[in-house]
Amino acid sequence: MTISMNTQLNITNKKEKQKTSWMQELTNYSVPILFIIICLLGVYASKLNPVYIINEIVVRLARNLFLVLALIIPVIAGMGLNFAIVIGAMAGQIGIIAIKVFDMGGLSGFMMAVLISTPFALLFGYGTGLILNKTKGKEMITSLMLGYFANGLYQLVFLTFMGTIIPIDNPEIILSNGMGLKNALDLKFIQYSIDYILRPNIMGIKIPVVSLLLVVVLCFIIRFIVKTKLGQDFRALGQDINIAEVSGIKTDKTRLIAITISTVLAAWGQIIFLQNIGTLNTYNSHEQVGMFAIAALLVGGASVTKATIGQAIVGTLLFHTLFIVSPFAGKNLFGDSQIGEYFRSFIAYGVIALSLVLHAWQKYMNARNKEKLE
């Protein structure tokens, strides 16, 4: 009897292992492969000049990768995809608005924006962490709702407090009635302050070396963090929060640190993003940040529980290639560029939905198998 039970147990274990590894495999590689195919088709259908596409990709990598990389640490720490990087982006925008008020341009303005945004980002990150610690296991929906809620507060501050409670009297940025920031702020004074420091032209492809260098440095920093004791704690949390707790890791504190790092990185990332774009849409530049960064990360084959630097890079590359080509492809295929634009927002939402479904499904199956074994 005991023997037969044991074998049964082994078989189920084996089955389970096979099943999860197959699922892992699917989530690991099928998504990027699928997107490589879609991108190639899109590139072909768009009939764009390859040099133009590569140039655009390089620009977009330098612009967006920082934000995507900001997502990695919370994933490692088992907190899922941090939809609340929107809040970090808001901190970044506070820095940008501040230097607009002080009228500091160029590299020094950029550095000042980073400096000003950091304490805000630390504060916001800490607050986000406190709320997420109250909603363990529901971090993603909470961070999403928190992002929307913070957006309301952000609008309240910049729409009504600016010029009234916060005394700023600059007709260039304040609306004509003396209250609230204008919808769009011109950021020409810091545009390309990083990108154009060193920009060699290699075979028609202009490379913003310093921006890319910043990304590389960040990659190394993340790698370093993951290898420290703190990083081990993150991974332990990601594996199983209960076991981590039992083995003496201060889970709440570690989670706070993870989310604060993510928020600060998002703030800096948003500043890098805006110095390239050159205009700040005061009330909606930040809205899509979370969605696009998360979609990019997932396209690279990351999941809710696993994300690497490589996946972030591959994902950003593929996702933004799709972004560049899809309006043109839509125009050539359907005679309507609008279709291409809707298609890419479908892809962004769809890839997030798919990955959430796969994750939830796997979690549910694991729980059920465990229950059966018990």
Next chain:
Amino acid sequence: MRDFWKKITDKYGYPKVFMTMFLIILCILAVIQKQNLPGLLKDSLVRVGMNGILVLAMVPSVNSGTGLNFGLSLGILCGMLAGCISIELKLTGITAIFTAILISIPFSAVVGYLYGILLNRVKGDEMTVGTYMGFSIVSLMCIGWLLLPFQSPDMIWAIGGKGLRTTIALAGKFAKVMDNFLSFNILGEPIPTGTLLLFGVACVIMAIFFKTKTGVAMMASGDNPKFAAANGINVNKQRIIGTMLSMILGGIGIIIYAQSFGFFQLYTGPLMMPFMAISAILIGGATAKNANISNVISGTILFFALLAISLPVINKMMPEGNLSEVVRIIITYGVILYALTKVGGDN
């Protein structure tokens, strides 16, 4: 005083108490500002009737155990599609609205069935999955609205001759049909009797449904799935039925909403709509596990009366900028966030 405060917050929950206080303050401000009070009352009633069924759609999904229906936009899309079909058929008036509702039901039922199957595979993560399923299907339907073979010149772009417009005006179709049904004047303002009546009827039907055998089984499987399963209730089936009902109500809800509002807002219009309904029912005192008709009615009245009254009052205080919209955003997501922290983690 403190005891009293504790007593009412315990009984009604913070969202309800705070919203009531906010509403009272707004009413006082409205009186001070010499606003048109009967007009505000009418606006509030119109908004309540407009959104009531969408809020009611949360009840079956909550009680069947799938939680708040963050994917309600799927049902809303079905309702919009049915509404467009009824316009395409050149129908007007009451016929148009009831044809639209009849067409929407099978669509919503099928979508609800499939969505229910999905939700049964992602137990515990319905909210996140639902939100993003909603988002992705709404953006997929954006392509659909462009490509669907509708011909009615009232709906398609005048230039190019294909693809539906972003807002479809219902004037001359079925705009205000229910609002004007049996409408009478109080203090010189028309009351949207038909819409309110329909909302009332829907609430009564829902209340009766939860007295039937299926309804009781659904409640049981939502309350305690293991206990229900032990008693021979097919929990997964009940969850699917709950989701289907929720989607059907979502489809009907948007048609009623549109007739009162006067427009269908296609494309990204439905994207954020579920959150309003969720917030309303949470204000009414519902939780992710428990919701009843009184939650729906009180929540709808509180939330939408608040929005209706805040608009002119706040605009008078701060004429420029849309502070009332900001207030709406903060309330909607603040309430949802509060409910999420209240539920706590599942560990």
